[in-house]
Amino acid sequence: MAKKVTTIFIRDDAINLLVMRGERVEKWATMPLEPGMVSQGLIVDEAQLVEKIRELFKLQKLGMGKVIAGISGHNSVYRIITLPELPEAVLPEAVKREAKRVIPVPLEEVYLSYQAITPTKGVTMVFLAAFPRNIADTLYQTLHRAGLQPYIMDLAPLALCRAANQPRSIIVNDRADHLDIMVIVDRVPQLIRRLSLPSETESPTERLVTVTEEVERTIAFYNSSHQQEPLDAAVPMLVCGDLARTSESWQALAEKSTHPVSVMPSPVESPKGFDANEFMVNIGLGLKELLPPKGENNFSLVNINTLPEVHLPKAVRLPNIIAPIAITIGLGILVYLGIMVVNKSNHISVLNSELLPLESLVAAENQTIAALEEESELITPQIAGIEAATGIFDNTFSALLEARIKVNGDMSQIVNLLPGNLNLTEVNHIGDMITVTGLSPDENGIFSYARALRNDGRFSTVVISSVEALEEDEEIVGFNFEFLLR
Numbered sequence: 001m002a003k004k005v006t007t008i009f010i011r012d013d014a015i016n017l018l019v020m021r022g023e024r025v026e027k028w029a030t031m032p033l034e035p036g037m038v039s040q041g042l043i044v045d046e047a048q049l050v051e052k053i054r055e056l057f058k059l060q061k062l063g064m065g066k067v068i069a070g071i072s073g074h075n076s077v078y079r080i081i082t083l084p085e086l087p088e089a090v091l092p093e094a095v096k097r098e099a100k101r102v103i104p105v106p107l108e109e110v111y112l113s114y115q116a117i118t119p120t121k122g123v124t125m126v127f128l129a130a131f132p133r134n135i136a137d138t139l140y141q142t143l144h145r146a147g148l149q150p151y152i153m154d155l156a157p158l159a160l161c162r163a164a165n166q167p168r169s170i171i172v173n174d175r176a177d178h179l180d181i182m183v184i185v186d187r188v189p190q191l192i193r194r195l196s197l198p199s200e201t202e203s204p205t206e207r208l209v210t211v212t213e214e215v216e217r218t219i220a221f222y223n224s225s226h227q228q229e230p231l232d233a234a235v236p237m238l239v240c241g242d243l244a245r246t247s248e249s250w251q252a253l254a255e256k257s258t259h260p261v262s263v264m265p266s267p268v269e270s271p272k273g274f275d276a277n278e279f280m281v282n283i284g285l286g287l288k289e290l291l292p293p294k295g296e297n298n299f300s301l302v303n304i305n306t307l308p309e310v311h312l313p314k315a316v317r318l319p320n321i322i323a324p325i326a327i328t329i330g331l332g333i334l335v336y337l338g339i340m341v342v343n344k345s346n347h348i349s350v351l352n353s354e355l356l357p358l359e360s361l362v363a364a365e366n367q368t369i370a371a372l373e374e375e376s377e378l379i380t381p382q383i384a385g386i387e388a389a390t391g392i393f394d395n396t397f398s399a400l401l402e403a404r405i406k407v408n409g410d411m412s413q414i415v416n417l418l419p420g421n422l423n424l425t426e427v428n429h430i431g432d433m434i435t436v437t438g439l440s441p442d443e444n445g446i447f448s449y450a451r452a453l454r455n456d457g458r459f460s461t462v463v464i465s466s467v468e469a470l471e472e473d474e475e476i477v478g479f480n481f482e483f484l485l486r
Helices: 048-059 087-104 132-147 156-163 203-225 248-258 276-290 320-353 355-416 443-456
Strands: 003-009 012-021 025-032 066-071 077-084 110-120 123-132 147-157 169-176 176-184 186-198 237-241 261-263 423-428 435-438 462-472 475-485
Touching: 003 132, 003 248, 003 276, 003 355, 012 237, 012 276, 025 048, 025 276, 066 132, 066 156, 066 276, 077 087, 087 110, 087 123, 087 355, 110 132, 110 169, 123 132, 132 147, 147 156, 147 276, 156 169, 156 176, 156 186, 156 276, 176 203, 186 203, 203 248, 203 423, 237 248, 237 276, 237 355, 248 261, 261 355, 276 423, 355 423, 355 435, 355 443, 443 462
Parallel strands: 003 066, 066 147, 169 237, 237 261
Antiparallel strands: 003 012, 012 025, 077 123, 110 123, 169 176, 176 186, 423 435, 435 475, 462 475
16 A cells, blocks of 8 residues: 655645645645744744644544654755765764855754765765754644654755656745745756745736746856856746746746746646645655655655754663563573583583693694784884875875865855856866956946955955956946956
């Protein structure tokens, strides 16, 4: 029989509950939430939410058991980092050290989850996610108080990426208070953006303009950072959320995009009346346990359990189980030994008669050992030379590793601090000197970028070496710029 999983995703305005058996939706339900009960993914009124969850499960006649839970993804950071090929035992520490460089918030405020992906010789590519501790902790505590056992968690944007059965795609998820844009290449989420949107102050037309601009800006940023492999026109754009409710909305987006735009299809069998668009995050959560066999799909390769280690089930103490058993076994052994002592005393006299020949054999073995020790003394000086050569190799490898990490850190900050309206055209890193060239629609953006690089503190020198206006028909259309960083 196919495996059955229950998933729960708590949005700011509703609780989504979905039960899947294998690749088929079996049961689903939504319960609206009053404003202010959950805000930006953070549970504010835990007591009321506990009652809402219990009521929802009671209405659906579901037991309060194990669930897969979705974390909102608000204020989360995603990075793909490159590390040298390392043993599995030291990978966690290496990831944590690199996270300190690339995550723009103190690690004490976030939980880290990671997964090594697409390994190549000499290099380890790692997908890294950092998400607020307070959001994850309050979600776990609320579900636990309600009587549920969240044994797997995942971030909503990663669940959406998993629900897209495409090796390359652009996902646009528009919700009342935020916009998610994800770029997937080679089945790996390469870029994830979440933007807060002032829904109460924008008309539908204005909101669509904002969504379109942010999508175009995201694609332009990705292409500028991947000039050798940009997103071509064949990469599909999949829309979900509020944007997918009416065809007029996403068709208007399609008219302005060079990519084919369509509603994100359900990757699982859906019964009549089921609105997959409203439960796409839950579907992605269910697929964490119900993915088809390898080689038969194009789902995301990233499948990490973001359940914080502090909330993992405590291991059962073996002494509490073993002690009573050990006492019973011990009493049996004592009785058995009493019988054996009598038999062994008779056997000892026989063994003593066999001892003399064995002592002669030991003497012969001692002579052999002495000869081996003499050979060892001759080999020892050679070992010292080998150890010295090994030390030189280790020092060289450490220097190369430190250089790689420094270059990766420099490049990450140069890209992370880049304003959205600027594009980089070239970055050359030679020794301690870095040359950065790019294109800006105005001079203010150039100076703003330079100030950000100076204020960051990573670079001791930030010099604007040139700013050149670009003209078309005697009109300035932009500026080329060049920075020198040390």
